[in-house]
Amino acid sequence: MNARRWLGSVLVLLALLGGGLTACSKGERLPDGDAGLPVDPVLLAFLSRAKSAHHIADGHEEAGALDKAVEPLQRLVDGPAPGGGGPSAPAEVREVMADTLARLADLKSQLGQHDAASKDVDRGLELAKETTYFRGHLFEVRGLVDERLGKSLHEKGDQAGAEAAKKRALDAFEKSMAIQAEVIERATAKPEGAP
Amino acid sequence: MTRDSSDDLALIPEEQEEELARALRAAFAPGQLDPAVNEALIAAALEDPLAPPTDEEIAESERLRDALAGHGSHASADLARALRAAAAPAALRPLDAERVASRALGQRVSRRGRLLVVTFGTVTTAAIAIAASWFLVIAPALDGDGGAQLAAQAEALAVSRSTAGMFSEKFEQGATTARVDRIALARSRELRSNRYALWGVR
Known part of the structure; x- marks a missing residue:
């Protein structure tokens, strides 16, 4: 590789990075599916961290230690992430965070931490706003969370609260089904002009 | 001597x-x-x-x-x-060094070789080279073939984007780890491709 090419490569990266920073500084977010910054080591570091966190959680979950399974996942969603891990983070980061929050919500719900579980679902939905399986899955988990809450309230004799939770669960499941159907329809739709 | x-x-x-x-x-x-x-x-x-x-x-x-x-x-x-x-x-x-090297190697050290040595010699030199090159080399190049080459190079890079297209079925409960594994694997391959592209390897 000659010096000019090397220099060009560096400048391409700098230019793309500069463009990304400019976009971020203006508070813009690239639409889902649109081109973002080049895949870089920082993104990979986050994904690698996420992968490790889920595998650690698997080990604890298989051993029946749900409370221990929560810990590495909580560290992941509260730890450092490209773009701050918020709505302006790269798409992969937002989606992995959303999926992790869905798992966290499920675990916490099984542990009886219904409020915390509900908050995790809300946080995940803020990250997965597009119509994708990620969003659909979050509504599905919301349904499970409310279903478990309803059973818990029923056992405690709070029938009104139990009924309300049961209704919210059904709504969430319906919403999940609608999103999944839309994703399937879009994925199987023929492109314009196709025979 | x-x-x-x-x-x-x-x-x-x-x-x-x-x-x-x-x-x-x-x-x-x-x-x-x-x-x-x-x-x-x-x-x-x-x-x-x-x-x-x-x-x-x-x-x-x-x-x-x-x-x-x-x-x-x-x-x-x-x-x-x-x-x-x-x-x-x-x-x-520098000229002495070049003369000695060319005699030892039996060939003349090219200007490109010297430029690489200088560029990689120190971080400071590299930083100055990049800054100077923007005005002296890159900016003029953007009007010509060099610009097209840079654009093509940028286009070849895999970029961050939604992973939704990687999944064709509804998410199964309890399969989060498998999904994260799949995403990490796909992006690690793309990072490797980006590095090759920046090195000029196709």
Whole structure:
């Protein structure tokens, strides 16, 4: 590789990075599916961290230690992430965070931490706003969370609260089904002009 | 050996290289001299250390002083310069370095090679080179073929984007780890591709 090419490569990266920073500084977010910054080591570091966190959680979950399974996942969603891990983070980061929050919500719900579980679902939905399986899955988990809450309230004799939770669960499941159907329809739709 | 004669430098025979290397190492980082050897050397050089100098010694010392000051020549002055150069070598001028290298390699060092050496030599130089190149090379290049090449290079890079397209079925409960594994694997491959693209490897 000659010096000019090397220099060009560096400048391409700098230019793309500069463009990304400019976009971020203006508070813009690239639409889902649109081109973002080049895949870089920082993104990979986050994904690698996420992968490790889920595998650690698997080990604890298989051993029946749900409370221990929560810990590495909580560290992941509260730890450092490209773009701050918020709505302006790269798409992969937002989606992995959303999926992790869905798992966290499920675990916490099984542990009886219904409020915390509900908050995790809300946080995940803020990250997965597009119509994708990620969003659909979050509504599905919301349904499970409310279903478990309803059973818990029923056992405690709070029938009104139990009924309300049961209704919210059904709504969430319906919403999940609608999103999944839309994703399937879009994925199987023929492109314009196709025979 | 003087700098003025660098144009006439000749490569020494290979069999002398090792001897020269040993001599340079000894001058640059001399080892301990055995005290007995030291005494013997002094005794051999000076029959009577306190005796007054002879006329011959005075004449030789004046000739050596003049040679060290740059007037005339003296074998001991050449030796002194050689020892000084070995013990505290001065930086080679770029052209000297190139000349020596080209003779040793049997070919002329290209300008591109020198540019690479300079560019990678220090971080500071690289930073300055990038900044200067923006104005001197890149900006003009953007109007020509260079710009198209840069654009094509940028286009070849895999970018961050939604992973939704990787999944064709509804998410199964309890399969989060498998999904994260799949995403990480896909993006790690793309990072590798990006590196190759930036290195100019297709």
